[in-house]
Amino acid sequence: MIRSLKSQRVIFRLKPRILIDDGIKSGFFVYNNNESDDVLIQAVKDGDCEAFGPLIERYKIPVYRLIYRMVRNRDDAEDLVQEIFVRAYNGIKDFKSGNRFFPWLFRIAVNHTLNFIKKEKKVDIQPLEWAENYADCKNDPVKMVEHKMLKEKIAQAMAKLPEDYRIILILRVEEELSYDEISQSLNIPRGTVMSRLARARQRLKEIFEEMDKGAL
DSSP states (O other): OOOOOSOHHHHHSOOOSEEETTEEEOSSSEEETTOOHHHHHHHHHTTOGGGHHHHHHHHHHHHHHHHHHHHOOHHHHHHHHHHHHHHHHHHGGGOOTTSOHHHHHHHHHHHHHHHHHHHHTOOOOOOOHHHHTSOOOTTOHHHHHHHHHHHHHHHHHHHHSOHHHHHHHIIIIISOOOHHHHHHHHTOOHHHHHHHHHHHHHHHHHHHHHHHHTOO
């Protein structure tokens, strides 16, 4: 049986207590930094809560990055990361061996964050990284202005997209998840992922055109 944790803060800040060479010594055996997700997950299922520590260290940054882009608030994102890892820990007994942990974790993250957004009515959206890499404008004031304007334009366009379109674009474009991984993360068929992405890109293009014409 998995031992319950005393608080959400504990699970997010869980650190190995003893370092031996390149390994992490838990209550049962040593985990090195290259230990597979499957080994760590099985150890957690067998009752070793400290085996979840390396999983947190491995995935807390991409999970935080995803959440921050959805809520655009650092404090909210940090709190949500803690809650998501607690949910993942408590639900890991239902994780099916052979599946990838990352998409499963992202599905928890997306669903939990969407529920938070709906509850708090927070819909501020960060521009996609397309804007970040659009031009090398560090030494060109004109390009810097154009770059800033493009970021603002993308942010405005993204805010006008339906929620399911925004999420799927973030997962595909920013997180670079495959169609299958997005399918697992959102719990929708692969075909739905592909069609929704196509519609999202088309709608984003239409929004840009409408903005250029002054219709929006």
